[in-house]
Amino acid sequence: MKRILVRAPNWIGDQILAYPFYRMLRDRHPKAWITVVCPESVQDIQFKGLIDEVLILPKKRSGQTLRSYWKLFRFARFLKRKGPWDLSILLPNSFGSALVFRLAGARARRGYIADARGFLLNEGIAFDPSVHRSESYLRLLTPEGGAGFEAVDFWVKGPERDFDPYVRWPEAEAVEPPEDRYFIVAPGSNAEARRWDISRFAELMEELASRRRLLPVVVGGPRERALAEALKKRGIRFEDHTGKGTVASLWKLFQRAEFAVCNDSGLAHVAALCGCPVQIVWGAGDPKRTRPIGPAPVQLKIHPVECWPCERNGCRFEDERRNQCLKGIRPGHILEEIENGYLSR
Numbered sequence: 001m002k003r004i005l006v007r008a009p010n011w012i013g014d015q016i017l018a019y020p021f022y023r024m025l026r027d028r029h030p031k032a033w034i035t036v037v038c039p040e041s042v043q044d045i046q047f048k049g050l051i052d053e054v055l056i057l058p059k060k061r062s063g064q065t066l067r068s069y070w071k072l073f074r075f076a077r078f079l080k081r082k083g084p085w086d087l088s089i090l091l092p093n094s095f096g097s098a099l100v101f102r103l104a105g106a107r108a109r110r111g112y113i114a115d116a117r118g119f120l121l122n123e124g125i126a127f128d129p130s131v132h133r134s135e136s137y138l139r140l141l142t143p144e145g146g147a148g149f150e151a152v153d154f155w156v157k158g159p160e161r162d163f164d165p166y167v168r169w170p171e172a173e174a175v176e177p178p179e180d181r182y183f184i185v186a187p188g189s190n191a192e193a194r195r196w197d198i199s200r201f202a203e204l205m206e207e208l209a210s211r212r213r214l215l216p217v218v219v220g221g222p223r224e225r226a227l228a229e230a231l232k233k234r235g236i237r238f239e240d241h242t243g244k245g246t247v248a249s250l251w252k253l254f255q256r257a258e259f260a261v262c263n264d265s266g267l268a269h270v271a272a273l274c275g276c277p278v279q280i281v282w283g284a285g286d287p288k289r290t291r292p293i294g295p296a297p298v299q300l301k302i303h304p305v306e307c308w309p310c311e312r313n314g315c316r317f318e319d320e321r322r323n324q325c326l327k328g329i330r331p332g333h334i335l336e337e338i339e340n341g342y343l344s345r
Contacts, residue, residue: 012266076103303328
């Protein structure tokens with residue numbers, strides 16, 4: 001039996017964008033044993049049925065660089081004992097991921113030549129930064145760097161038309177949706193340059209609740225609890241699901257929602273994958289590279305200023321130009337796009 005080792009992406013959005021890769025990898029190697037190595041942050045959104053085993057990377061500790069590298073060396077030895085590995089594929093472009101797989105003794109090590117790691121790969125592929133991330137993952141299916149079709153066509157020409165969370169995330173304890181008609185608000189983002197002001201989310205929520213009689217449902221991780229508290233202080237009625245359960249547990253909420261309003265964040269990608277129409281308040285990112293794709297429609301509201309897209313996590317300006325790409329998007333703009341795109345049906 002062929003044994004394949006895959007290093008999964010580190011971020012929620014990237015892991016979701018890798019779904020076409022995992023689906024096509026299984027199609028090309030139907031009888032292989034596929035093991036995924038990933039950080040704990042994306043453990044619950046690995047795709048069961050397409051992979052056989054998930055191994056969790058040791059956590060990095062701030063200020064403990066030597067200790068962290070020692071843990072990685074020990075993890076690499078652990079991987080080597082579990083081998084041999086006939087093929088390994090690295091989805092992240094980091095040096096450390098390639099080093100671990102080299103130390104694990106993987107026979108074929110396929111990934112992009114980036115981060116000074118080319119000497120660690122024996123199936124290195126030139127990296128094209130202009131390609132959509134989902135497409136760049138698909139290109140890793142072959143040593144030549146070609147998948148046969150573009151990632152954006154996966155849901156039209158590929159093997160699937162819809163994503164089935166019952167099959168892919170069977171262990172997730174799904175959050176039950178409210179009985180009222182509702183929409184989802186995901187106001188969080190790890191990057192400050194991609195996070196719309198919470199006061200604008202609040203204004204939009206009030207407008208949609210009063211004009212359309214829709215219940216807002218706020219979702220997010222532990223970091224978004226503070227945002228939910230800020231909304232409560234404004235007296236807005238909503239259902240709060242911040243800091244509860246796992247990312248995968250939100251799938252039923254997304255599937256049955258009228259639509260979701262998100263920043264450029266991992267949850268925007270999850271929503272699109274689960275079939276929820278998504279309206280994104282788009283900040284500093286480049287949609288040509290990281291726009292969500294999936295079976296659901298996705299609308300982006302963009303305010304393209306002179307420095308856009310910078311793709312930075314934090315704005316480089318400290319004056320009135322700070323986060324101008326986000327400040328130029330107002331609740332009325334988002335309301336208009338939602339009503340024309342998702343509520344006019």
